[in-house]
Amino acid sequence: MGRSMTDEERSYVYWALSDAFVDTEVDYEAIARETEDYDPEEIKRILYQEVAPVCHTNLETVIPVIWSAFNLEGLNADIKNNLKARENSRIKRVKDKLLIRWLEFRYKYIWTEISKNYQR
Template identity: 30%
Template sequence: MGNPIDEKEKERIWATMAEFFVDNEIDYDYHAAKICAYPLQDLKEIFFREVAPVCGPNILTPIPPVWLSFDDEWVVREVKELLSKCRKSPLFRIRHELNVLYFRATLRHIWPEVEQAIKRQKDSGKRD
């Protein structure tokens, strides 16, 4: 396993991944290019455990309120708050684990698109 992802890098990953949850045409390759340098398994965990609980509800509502782009500062603030609550409360941590299971099931159609885009970006980087 490589080096752990530092806080600033994580914030960039959160902001980038939030764009996968907007109600609009998504350019997966464009966003994947911003995060493809990180290990795929780490990105998958960040996607489902940190970003999906914050931004996933947007795409699951009948009329999503965010259709163009999430505010990066809002995403970072909300994910940090989520992680802080998980550290502080065992009860919240259990609830969070249930939410993660829920998002893994309901958003399972999004991750393969993200994963394929990341793999395409990694492959194109090898050829350059």
């Protein structure tokens, strides 16, 4: 079982997971190394419930805006704003619940690749 994380560590976990949504070859082994100190189920939850809702559109555009890496501060702010909006709006919670289910289906391969690179 992994350890809990500070807000600063969570920001770096967001940043590591966001690498799966850039327009370059993804280094899943590096993402696994950067997140393996934490509970894998929590990392999976963060991936689909916090990072993917903010980052997935980068992979769904014809010409992605982000090619090599998301901006750490901007990513953190975008995720916090999205979580706050979800907390404050029942409609947003329902919409995001549906979005998250779709993201788990559409991007299942991301978690599969990350988790198979964890050192057991």
